[in-house]
Amino acid sequence: MNSLKYTIIKNKKQYNKYCNILENLLIQRKKSLNDEIELLTLLIEKWDNEHNSFNDIDPIELIKSLLEENNLKSKDLAEILELSKGTISKILNYQKGLSKETIRKLAKHFNLSQEAFNRPYKLKEQIRTTRPLKRKRKLSTQHY
Numbered sequence: 001m002n003s004l005k006y007t008i009i010k011n012k013k014q015y016n017k018y019c020n021i022l023e024n025l026l027i028q029r030k031k032s033l034n035d036e037i038e039l040l041t042l043l044i045e046k047w048d049n050e051h052n053s054f055n056d057i058d059p060i061e062l063i064k065s066l067l068e069e070n071n072l073k074s075k076d077l078a079e080i081l082e083l084s085k086g087t088i089s090k091i092l093n094y095q096k097g098l099s100k101e102t103i104r105k106l107a108k109h110f111n112l113s114q115e116a117f118n119r120p121y122k123l124k125e126q127i128r129t130t131r132p133l134k135r136k137r138k139l140s141t142q143h144y
Contacts, residue, residue: 006039009047018044049113058121060094066110081105094124 009015022040025033057065067077078088081102090096098106098117107114 005036006043009043015044015047015051059098059117059119060092060121062116063106064092070110080109094122097123 006018009018018040022037022044025037025040063077067073072080074088074092075085077083078085081088082105083091083102087096091098091102103114103117106112106117
């Protein structure tokens with residue numbers, strides 16, 4: 001009986017090995033390798049989904065790393081999420097939280113679970129940019 005060339009990934013060493021093999025296959029880009037590329041991609045994605053919970057990174061840092069990995073800018077994120085550039089800036093600078101709809105769109109676009117973005121993180125305190133209004137004294141207009 002022949003043994004399988006690839007099996008379900010069982011440890012980090014095997015995961016790294018398969019990632020390296022996949023990278024080399026992608027560089028070759030031969031049509032005859034498409035099935036092998038697909039199989040390795042599925043095995044690697046399965047491992048990623050089961051073992052990468054993103055617990056060590058807050059949602060904003062995750063978004064920033066995803067932007068970098070995908071060569072995206074904040075203006076691209078504004079288009080993806082259908083938000084203004086100003087809102088994206090506030091989100092990326094910890095001044096505005098992520099809405100449920102934004103979390104859904106992020107998860108769908110980056111093919112991650114919503115839980116990766118739906119975790120608590122601290123927002124920066126809003127800095128008051130306007131001065132408090134001074135009360136004007138009423139002048140008496142009564143004539144005696």
